[in-house]
Amino acid sequence: MLRNLLMTPKRILVALVCLTIITSCKQENSKNTKVSIENNNASTSYSYTFDNGTTKAEVTVSKTPERAVIFSQFLTEMLLALGLEDNIILGTSEGEIHESLRAAYDKIPNKMQGHHSMISKEAFLLLNPDFVSGWSDAIKPQTTGDAQELLQNNIYPYVLNSIKSNATLETVYSDFIELGKIFNVEDQANTLVKELKDKLAEAKTSFKTAPENKKVKAVVMGTLDNGAYVASALVSNLIEEANGVNIYKELTNNYEMVSYESIVEKDPDIIFVYVTADGVSGEDKINFLKNHPALKNVSAIKNNNIHALLLANVAPGIRNIDVIIKMNELFYK
Structure with missing residues (x-):
C-alpha cells in the first residue's frame, strides 16, 4: 500500500519528484547538535559528523541501519555495490542504474526517479526509516526534518564527504569505508575499494598523457x-x-x-x-x-x-x- 502511495500519480502531492538543476549548499550559520541513537543490545558503535553545509550534528551509530531512504542515484549504487539492497527501503535513480546492480536495485521495495527527488515529510516518516541520505540538500526541515529531529526519531542523517568542496577520489574511497562501518560491512567495503584502486592502477599503465x-x-x-x-x-x-x-x-x-x-x-x-x-x-x-x-x-x-x-x-x-x-x-x- 505504501509503495502505491509513493509511486502513483494519484498521490502526486505526497510523492512529488522535484527535477531541478544541481545547486550546491552554501555555507551558512551552522547549528550544532549532539544527539545519538542508543541501542543497549549493540556490541559495537561508530561515530561521524553529519554536515550538510547548514547543520552539523555528532552522530553515534549503535545499531546497523535496516531501512535506509536514499535520495540520490550515486549513494543508492554505492550501497548496492556493498551488497546492502536488503537494507534499503527507498532508492533513487537519475538515469539507468549501473548494469551490474540492476538485479539488486529491483529488490528495493520503493523507488523514485529524478534529480533531487524528494517526497513529503509525511510519506518519508511512513516509511519508518532509520537512515537517510542523498545530495546535500536532501535533509532539511520541510522534507525529512533537520538532523536533530531525525536523531530524536531514531533516524541517522548522513551526507558523503565526497560531494563537498575539495573532494578527491581518495575521499570517495574513504566514504565507501565509512559506509562499511555504518552498515557493518567493513570487509566488503575494503575489498571493493581495493578492487577499484587495482582497476585504476592497471588502466593507468596504458594511459596517454601530455606535458x-x-x-x-x-x-x-x-x-x-x-x-x-x-x-x-x-x-x-x-x-x-x-x-x-x-x-x-x-x-x-x-x-x-x-x-x-x-x-x-x-x-x-x-x-x-x-x-x-x-x-x-x-x-x-x-x-x-x-x-x-x-x-x-x-x-x-x-x-x-x-x-x-x-x-x-x-x-x-x-x-x-x-x-x-x-x-x-x-x-x-
Whole structure:
C-alpha cells in the first residue's frame, strides 16, 4: 500500500519528484547538535559528523541501519555495490542504474526517479526509516526534518564527504569505508575499494598523457539558456586522474553557475554535458551548445568534441574509475 502511495500519480502531492538543476549548499550559520541513537543490545558503535553545509550534528551509530531512504542515484549504487539492497527501503535513480546492480536495485521495495527527488515529510516518516541520505540538500526541515529531529526519531542523517568542496577520489574511497562501518560491512567495503584502486592502477599503465602545458582542457557542465552549471571539486580530480585539466578547477563548490562568456574565455578542448532524469536528453544539450552563437569559436564546439554522460558517472561512486578511463581515451584519441 505504501509503495502505491509513493509511486502513483494519484498521490502526486505526497510523492512529488522535484527535477531541478544541481545547486550546491552554501555555507551558512551552522547549528550544532549532539544527539545519538542508543541501542543497549549493540556490541559495537561508530561515530561521524553529519554536515550538510547548514547543520552539523555528532552522530553515534549503535545499531546497523535496516531501512535506509536514499535520495540520490550515486549513494543508492554505492550501497548496492556493498551488497546492502536488503537494507534499503527507498532508492533513487537519475538515469539507468549501473548494469551490474540492476538485479539488486529491483529488490528495493520503493523507488523514485529524478534529480533531487524528494517526497513529503509525511510519506518519508511512513516509511519508518532509520537512515537517510542523498545530495546535500536532501535533509532539511520541510522534507525529512533537520538532523536533530531525525536523531530524536531514531533516524541517522548522513551526507558523503565526497560531494563537498575539495573532494578527491581518495575521499570517495574513504566514504565507501565509512559506509562499511555504518552498515557493518567493513570487509566488503575494503575489498571493493581495493578492487577499484587495482582497476585504476592497471588502466593507468596504458594511459596517454601530455606535458603539463599541453594537457587537454576539459569542462563538465549542465546547460541553461543563460549559463551553465559547471562541475569542480571531485570532478576536477577525476579529470586530473585522466591526465587532463578542469578549466574550472579553481571553483570551491561542487557545482557552480558560470556564464557562457566565461566558457568562451577559458576555451575548453572537450566538453562533457551531464544528463539527469529531467527530460532533456544528452543529444538535446549537445545540439543546444553547438547552436549557441556565443560558443561558435570554442575549440570543443569547432572540433565537435562534445560528449554526454550520466550525472552518476561523475558523482561519487563505483562509476568513477570507468569514467576516468573513458576520459583519458577521449582526451588523447
